[in-house]
Amino acid sequence: MGINAAYIESAQSVVKWPDQIPKPKEIAINIQWGNFRSSLFPIIEFDTTLIVDSSYPSSQIFEKLISGTYLGETVRRVLLKMAQESALFGDTVPAKLAISYSLRYLRSLFQVPI
Numbered sequence: 001m002g003i004n005a006a007y008i009e010s011a012q013s014v015v016k017w018p019d020q021i022p023k024p025k026e027i028a029i030n031i032q033w034g035n036f037r038s039s040l041f042p043i044i045e046f047d048t049t050l051i052v053d054s055s056y057p058s059s060q061i062f063e064k065l066i067s068g069t070y071l072g073e074t075v076r077r078v079l080l081k082m083a084q085e086s087a088l089f090g091d092t093v094p095a096k097l098a099i100s101y102s103l104r105y106l107r108s109l110f111q112v113p114i
Contacts, residue, residue: 003036003062003066004031004032005031005032006030006031008029010025010026014027034060035059035060035063036061036063037061037062041062041065046077047074049077050064050070050074050077051064053100054070072101072103072104073100073101073103076097076101079097080093
């Protein structure tokens, strides 16, 4: 898992072609990075438990904070805590909300058409 980003760069700025500028004046540059971590990341309790419970708790922290694979699980953990501590869903906590990664099946969780 990694993060991708792209940006448009002037073709003459790309050192891959020092003597020969390609026909397009601008080109797309794709950047990928992974396993990025910093002590400056704002990690909250839900991130911490997700990271600890993940397959590789000491790696790919940044990806676990922002990627779609983990965001649903973070939201599920937030909703579960809110449901347990308040009447977010009425008097009962939806049983499927207690199942890890159950937000993949959001429609069945709340049994309403989306």
